[in-house]
Amino acid sequence: MILTVTLNAALDITYRVPALTPHASHRVTEVIERPGGKGLNVARVLAALGHDVTVTGFAGGDTGRTLHDRLTREPRVTDALLPVDGATRRTIAVADAATGDTTQLNEPGPSISPAEWSAFQESYEELLRRGAAAVALCGSLPPGVPVGAYAVLVRAARAAGVPVLLDTSGEALRHGLGARPDIIKPNADELAELTGSHEPAQATRDARRRGAHAVVASLGARGLRAVTPEGTWQAVPPARVHGNPTGAGDSAVAGLLSALVEELPWPDRLARAVALSAATVAAPVAGEFVPSTYEDLLARVAVTGEATAA
């Protein structure tokens, strides 16, 4: 089982409108709802790849109830979200049929009490002990959770001998790094924010020095750049893929984690992550991927680089 943690889970709602005009009234022509937050997106992709996944984090209120309802319908996904008093946040993506562009409205998360955070840590450690093959810590922290939360969760995973990937940004990433996660997966902006450098090769090496065992930087259309104890690689998709980048990063995380659990070498992990990510961009539905597109791309991803001399 792979464990994904989503402390700030969401109900992701997509509204299709003919065209968004500020200060006008709009009839929404289509409403799509699904569980959201990075860790839940990662779990969906892992399940599609054939892995059993347990999702944890927090869920509360009527939106939390909707989340639980939806998760029971997803095959290979076990719902271990803990109840909280506050209501799970909604995110609204207003998709403009005229331009294809999306306007995003994100509610703040529910406020987590110290008792809720403490109950979470207990439950998380129990899930690690119950035989997690790997764990992904994903996304932002809701109000009330201490900024050092990911450091605590990384440490617990390492103590339990479970490989841990951290995918977050800003202060939460900075604090989490100190506990030495196995993998971080910043995008170019997050990397620059962390290291102050906009030069990917330099910034990736620098991020690694700050505590991560391996840094996999996602560079958009230029693919992934990985600096790891085993070597340094760059994986590039075969062609520029057009579409919706929503969820591409989460698919990359799922690619990395599944390949890690399957004990594939780094170049294969990166190829899978890049192909999944590109297949997600190309898919008609945001955050999904078409298996045949993925397999086609996987065969054509170019991985260059070299293993560290033994």
Next chain:
Amino acid sequence: MILTVTLNAALDITYRVPALTPHASHRVTEVIERPGGKGLNVARVLAALGHDVTVTGFAGGDTGRTLHDRLTREPRVTDALLPVDGATRRTIAVADAATGDTTQLNEPGPSISPAEWSAFQESYEELLRRGAAAVALCGSLPPGVPVGAYAVLVRAARAAGVPVLLDTSGEALRHGLGARPDIIKPNADELAELTGSHEPAQATRDARRRGAHAVVASLGARGLRAVTPEGTWQAVPPARVHGNPTGAGDSAVAGLLSALVEELPWPDRLARAVALSAATVAAPVAGEFVPSTYEDLLARVAVTGEATAA
């Protein structure tokens, strides 16, 4: 007890954002949720005026559950919304802190099955028999409800001897008029759509000829114009009120209905409706009114016109 019918109830959500920019991502700074749909708004104002109200219509899904939860907290309001399989719609008002303007996103309503519509009619007739002093039929029809629905509901009210006010627009209004409601309350646009005339005096008379016993046209800052069997009047607020017009029409309906039940003459009914409506525009929270503002305005509304010669 006054009965209000909201066939297309909603969960009204207001998002405060610093400034709405199409195709950007926004952090919502404040989320306000409350039961919505015209009939529920009318009920809230009636309750604030001291009347017992029963609300009926449909509620379903997790949003419907939220609606029920909220209604139990409202004093003097009895929740008689019927369960349906579909989910109650949400409306999102994105309030721009920079300009004070609002962008509205309205989900379509749930699809109502023939069995659900039939169950509603039975329950509605039972509520009429249980001693409703008046009934308001409010708002749009959800998918699945026949376009002649309001004609059926007006007829049932008249058969039960319960005065009935119809506040809707378009085809639903056109069909409902045929059953001769006691009062309709179109705004200037609805009146023009119904009659083809943009001249209020002409259009109001014309709307009455189409079937309504009394027509109370709401003309925004120019107040209300009423053409009734007892006479013709115009009620005008003392000064132009600045603020948010959301819910002003629903407050006018509550004013008319409460005054009808209290057996006040038409000029007093109109004065109350105009004062409530203006107090709603002036209130800091959309759709609410400040009682002291209402009372102050009530004393200063100018009503002109004359009773029909006996």
